[in-house]
Amino acid sequence: MEEAVARLQNMRGSPSKVRLLLDQIRGLKVDAALNVLLYSKKRMAQAVRETLKSAVANAENNLSLDVDTLFVSQAYADKGTVMKRFRPRARGRASRIIKWGSHVTVAVRSKE
Numbered sequence: 001m002e003e004a005v006a007r008l009q010n011m012r013g014s015p016s017k018v019r020l021l022l023d024q025i026r027g028l029k030v031d032a033a034l035n036v037l038l039y040s041k042k043r044m045a046q047a048v049r050e051t052l053k054s055a056v057a058n059a060e061n062n063l064s065l066d067v068d069t070l071f072v073s074q075a076y077a078d079k080g081t082v083m084k085r086f087r088p089r090a091r092g093r094a095s096r097i098i099k100w101g102s103h104v105t106v107a108v109r110s111k112e
Contacts, residue, residue, distance in 0.1 A: 001112070003073060004055050004056070004062065004065065004109075005107045006052070007051070007105050007106075008048075008103065009080065010080050010081055011044065011101060011104055012101055013043065013102055015080070018077040021042050022075040022077060025072050026072055026074070026075045027071065028072055029072075029111075030052070030071060033052060037052065047104070048106070054106075055106045056108060065110045069110045070109065070110055072108055075104075076105055077103065078102065079102060080100075080101035081101040082100055083098070083099040083101070084099075085098075
């Protein structure tokens, strides 16, 4: 069974928060998953939605699969780049601010 994969590298947002979003769409048909992401209130939903659209386009153009039979077979987020920043605090000190990044991978497969 062939899979079409799309990856989004270095997206701003922690992997744990993105995984909550990906758990909602894993196993769904593509049109249902796109609707879930469209009406989600999470900030990262738009970027994940574009990644899913890219995976569908890869399946249609590269593998000649029927779009109506596709479903989300894999969706996961890995740890990406971490930006470390410092914020001034009282009495001349500084505290570390960590800005997380993540790599998102979405794979679609035909239900046959």
